[in-house]
Amino acid sequence: MNFGEEFSLQIVLANKTYHQYLYQFFDQAEAHYHYQIILLLSRYKSKLTQKMLCDELGIEKSNMAAIIDNLEEKGYVTREVNYKDRRSKIVQLTPKADEILNELSSAFDHFESNVTHEISWQEMYSCISVLKRINENLVNFNQKALN
Secondary structure, rough: OOOHHHHHHHHHHHEEEHHHHOOOOOOOOOHHHHHHHHHHHOOOOOOOOOHHHHHOOOOOOOHHHHHHHHHHHHOOEEEOOOOOOHHHHHHEEEEEHHHHHHHHHHHHHHHHHHHOOOHHHHHOOOOOOOHHHHHHHHHHHHHHHOO
């Protein structure tokens, strides 16, 4: 087995297992599919447009519109006028989203204290750093392939 093959398998398995792990912390099952958007909006203090969310998460505009519609319908986000560009809307979290953020905070605290207990902070930092670089390389490769 070569590195690419093993890497692919481990990423798929880690992604599946990690999401199964996270879902056990969600009281609101309806939002767990889109927790990444809520988390990203929280990180940027709800100052992201739909286009920025698409760019950050690599999601097509039409798919993102449907996701935001769903989150808005369930009361987790609102769309506000972007005074810098009236054609776009700023997606903002509602107080209901705070419940999800609290659940995520609990999940991440539990993860750090229970799942990573035999992994040093240097190993965790290296893992994140390597995954970021691989993702950047893949994004660049995919963009070149499209042109």
